[in-house]
Amino acid sequence: MNKSEFLERLNELLNVLPEDERERSVDYYSEMIDDRIEDGEDEETAVAGVGSPEDAAEEIIQNIPLSAAVKRRAKNRRISPWTVVFAVMASPIWLPLLIVVFAVVLSVYISIWAVVISFAAAAAGIAAGAAGGAGTAVIMFAANEFKDGLFMFGCALMLAGITVFAFFGVKQLIRWVVRLTGWTARKTKLAIVRKW
Amino acid sequence: MDAQLKRGIIDICVLCALKSGDSYGYKIIKDLSPHIEISESTLYPILKRLEAAGCVKTFKVEHNGRLRKYYSITEAGKGRISDFLDEWNSVKKAYNYIKEVCKDE
The missing domain is CATH 1.10.287 (Helix Hairpins)
Structure with a gap:
């Protein structure tokens, strides 16, 4: 896997996160891979050295407090008053x-x-x-x-x-x-x- | 090392890596790896946590045509280190007692 494949995959896996959060994570891994290459590793080795994008994404998501994730998601979602009325009416179900x-x-x-x-x-x-x-x-x-x-x-x-x-x-x-x-x-x- | 224990200690190690001067991700890992197990994926949430707590500040510096993110320790971060040292004095006392009792085994 080369650097751009790694970053693309990571970006994809983090698509549940807000844009700024995602960009920050991708920038971090991009810098890490660049620094490894600068230290003398070739691209493949450098990418392999930082681990798999799946592990990276899991670590990032696991470390976001659940309350913060839910709050942010709820804020981004537009809930119409009708949805609320419906939710209340349907609560017996x-x-x-x-x-x-x-x-x-x-x-x-x-x-x-x-x-x-x-x-x-x-x-x-x-x-x-x-x-x-x-x-x-x-x-x-x-x-x-x-x-x-x-x-x-x-x-x-x-x-x-x-x-x-x-x-x-x-x-x-x-x-x-x-x-x-x-x-x-x-x-x-x-x-x-x-x-x- | 126990995960909970390591979580507490590794934050302090990262702060200490910044004590002698501002540093960036890759260098922090290189400086710390002889002392504690740390990887790219574990460092990221730690830095984020420390920044959110106001223990480190970040700034970007251009380097070889790209931006590199630097971290510098704040007064609050230094406070965290001395709190840790104070706290560990009592842990060490208990450790010495345990070691003394178990030395014949």
């Missing part, structure tokens, strides 16, 4: 729909966490089983029931082993869900900024 959408999204999210919590509870249950088994084994040894005690002790060891695996599994699961949350939040913000 769209308000419940909005609430439903929100409730569905929320319940899906809660369900995901519920699955994680149930796995964690299962892991805790197995751990409790291991502890209980070990305790019972000690009591059986004390009561001279050696064979049964040994069997109990083996069961406790096995459960303890499963607990270790379950613990790492649950930890990884939580990490995935947290990452998914962050990813969804970022994408939602992008969608809002773009749509306005």
